[in-house]
Amino acid sequence: MPDPANNSEILRALKSAMPFQMVPDNLIQEIAGICTQQSYDSGQKIYDLGDVADDVFIVVSGSVQHVLSTQTDAGKHEKTMRGGDVFGWAAVLEGQSTRLAVTVSIEPTQVLRINGKGLIQVFKSEPAVGDVVMTRFATLINREFYVPRSIADQVPSFKQALGASSLQGSEVTTMALTVYRISTWIKSPRPYLMLIGFAFFLGFWMLSVEVWQLPRFVDMPGPTEVFTEWFSEDPYYGLSVYTPEYYKHIGISLRRIAFAFFLATGLGVPLGLFLGWSKTFREFIFPLFEVLRPIPVLAWVPLAIIIFSGSETPVVFLTFLASFFATTLNTMLGVESIDESYSRAAYCLGASRWQTFVHVVIPGAMPYIFTGLQISIGVAWFSLVAGEMVSGQYGLGYVINTAYMMIEYPKIIIGMITLGVVGYTTSAMVRMMGDYLMQWRVRELALGDN
Numbered sequence: 001m002p003d004p005a006n007n008s009e010i011l012r013a014l015k016s017a018m019p020f021q022m023v024p025d026n027l028i029q030e031i032a033g034i035c036t037q038q039s040y041d042s043g044q045k046i047y048d049l050g051d052v053a054d055d056v057f058i059v060v061s062g063s064v065q066h067v068l069s070t071q072t073d074a075g076k077h078e079k080t081m082r083g084g085d086v087f088g089w090a091a092v093l094e095g096q097s098t099r100l101a102v103t104v105s106i107e108p109t110q111v112l113r114i115n116g117k118g119l120i121q122v123f124k125s126e127p128a129v130g131d132v133v134m135t136r137f138a139t140l141i142n143r144e145f146y147v148p149r150s151i152a153d154q155v156p157s158f159k160q161a162l163g164a165s166s167l168q169g170s171e172v173t174t175m176a177l178t179v180y181r182i183s184t185w186i187k188s189p190r191p192y193l194m195l196i197g198f199a200f201f202l203g204f205w206m207l208s209v210e211v212w213q214l215p216r217f218v219d220m221p222g223p224t225e226v227f228t229e230w231f232s233e234d235p236y237y238g239l240s241v242y243t244p245e246y247y248k249h250i251g252i253s254l255r256r257i258a259f260a261f262f263l264a265t266g267l268g269v270p271l272g273l274f275l276g277w278s279k280t281f282r283e284f285i286f287p288l289f290e291v292l293r294p295i296p297v298l299a300w301v302p303l304a305i306i307i308f309s310g311s312e313t314p315v316v317f318l319t320f321l322a323s324f325f326a327t328t329l330n331t332m333l334g335v336e337s338i339d340e341s342y343s344r345a346a347y348c349l350g351a352s353r354w355q356t357f358v359h360v361v362i363p364g365a366m367p368y369i370f371t372g373l374q375i376s377i378g379v380a381w382f383s384l385v386a387g388e389m390v391s392g393q394y395g396l397g398y399v400i401n402t403a404y405m406m407i408e409y410p411k412i413i414i415g416m417i418t419l420g421v422v423g424y425t426t427s428a429m430v431r432m433m434g435d436y437l438m439q440w441r442v443r444e445l446a447l448g449d450n
Contacts, residue, residue: 276335
């Protein structure tokens with residue numbers, strides 16, 4: 001039976017090493033199972049050039065002198081390895097079976113030995129994590145040991161395990177990646193915790209309305225009545241998944257959201273970038289921005305109806321307002337979060353102010369921008385409902401308001417649930433777009449700069 005204290009020390013050593021810092025706990029436990037601890041005296045050789053490359057080493061305590069010598073480079077590179085440093089990476093290189101360096105302990109040293117083949121097998125079971133870890137290995141080899149890029153390129157990729165074996169190189173089909181992510185999600189506890197949460201909510205709703213009949217819920221429709229109406233081919237209140245009118249309301253709300261969201265993004269992102277980039281511009285604009293931002297959307301309704309003709313434009317304007325403020329503010333905060341040393345470094349390398357803005361400021365603010373866009377699409381739905389209740393003739397907000405006026409309470413719940421589902425879907429789409437456009441962020445995390 002393994003010693004718990006010893007296992008705890010192994011886990012600590014693994015998590016302290018740069019390549020394994022982002023590995024989830026379940027995989028860390030698996031890697032710990034293929035680890036052994038070993039001690040070396042001062043001056044004792046750990047391995048020699050040409051020895052069998054079987055294990056990867058992590059320094060737990062002490063220090064090791066690592067002298068690298070390769071056929072592609074006539075020179076030798078010496079490096080002192082200390083606590084948390086990784087060496088012996090030839091054990092994970094493709095087509096490399098022997099050591100490329102000589103390592104000697106400088107003082108009494110304790111190391112963690114990870115079986116190289118076992119490590120590869122662990123990451124084959126979780127290829128997405130394995131690729132990030134191996135990218136870190138490649139970066140470590142190239143950056144820390146100053147070896148030719150050709151050696152670092154021998155670090156294996158596990159993307160083919162996603163089911164795209166017919167592709168060349170490291171290319172992965174979107175479908176294969178999607179299937180892998182879905183399978184990983186199903187294996188995790190997340191979907192089951194989610195189902196438990198929904199079960200508690202629906203259970204409380206049913207008990208409160210249909211079983212206990214609590215006074216506060218006396219006029220509220222129960223889940224049985226709502227879902228019966230929602231999925232009825234002949235709905236009593238005229239709105240269900242089988243009626244064209246239901247999809248017309250959803251489509252009109254989505255169209256309004258699209259107009260407002262893209263307008264808010266097109267105006268809010270540039271404004272936020274300039275507010276964060278130029279102090280003069282911020283001093284001129286930001287006070288007015290902060291005065292207007294706290295005004296509730298409903299307070300703008302009379303002006304919107306007065307200023308804009310028709311029934312469509314006021315709703316889009318009201319939806320645009322809250323979305324615009326959220327996008328602008330988060331973009332500005334994103335620019336302000338960028339370390340000034342990056343801009344100074346760009347200037348020192350000869351970049352112009354515009355080049356610095358395009359290549360440093362905009363990419364640096366992207367995580368905040370997409371966080372702002374996720375908030376923006378959410379508040380856009382809040383504003384849309386308010387606008388449709390007051391000025392709209394179609395849409396989900398109009399359905400909810402009209403159902404209340406006509407005492408058709410099941411339609412209120414149907415409209416609310418539909419809003420939640422459609423709103424969640426649009427937010428997820430924005431999040432996916434952000435992940436796609438910020439793939440460089442994955443590389444940054446892999447390099448250990450997070």
